Amino acid sequence: MSTEPEVIVKLERVEKIYKQGMIDVPALRGMDLEVRRGEFMALTGPSGSGKTTALNIIGGLDKPTSGKALVQGTDLAGMSRSQLSKMRRDKIGFVFQAYNLVPVLTAFENAEMVLRLQGMPADKRREIVVKLLADVGLEGMENRRPAEMSGGQQQRVAIARAIASRPLVTLADEPTANVDSATAELLLQLMERLNRERNVTFIFSTHDPRVMARARRIVHMVDGMVTEDEIKN
Ligand SMILES: Nc1ncnc2c1ncn2[C@@H]1O[C@H](COP(=O)(O)OP(=O)(O)O)[C@@H](O)[C@H]1O
């Protein structure tokens, strides 16, 4: 009997071709990938290699031109729009390069967003989110708006928002691209600890070698295909 954690994300020969007027732009050219619960994985590769496209397809924000994208064994192509948005809400955490917080909401209100959409009662949301914000290093900043926080602090709010509902997998597209290297290091330490202590599965894209060094698995892409898949230690 194998004790390996279950495969939660699977891409099978995924192709993605964007149309730009008359021109076909191939973004993914037959990408295969399996991700298991608990992984801390970096998707690397030069700009234009398809990292963002791959994350968007895994997260159900975009659809393959051909091939299959499966989340817990379910083919996303077979889902209706409403099934897909429910799948995103309940199973996927998103962290973006530009934080994407709602500017008029406080750190607390941003972080509780998904729980609110899921219909969790206010007192339960408060209990979870106050603890979580403290855990990501933002105790006392619950009432600040994004403009009153540094980039690193905003990204901590975004990470809290992404993991508050304990999604199946958290996708982070170049999460450290907009912060200085010391802040990037602290954000990586935070994500690593959340992976260890809360078993948060992370798939993040990066082309920062220091970020890659922290990943336990590195999947390297060139021209829309996986060229290397290295599991460390
Ligand atoms: N919406 C789009 N329309 C047309 N081409 C796109 C679109 N999104 C991405 N591409 C193209 O697809 C390729 C892969 O892009 P992307 O997934 O953003 O790569 P990465 O995140 O690794 O930089 C690039 O050639 C890019 O120009």
Ligand SMILES: [Mg+2]
């Ligand atoms: Mg990108």
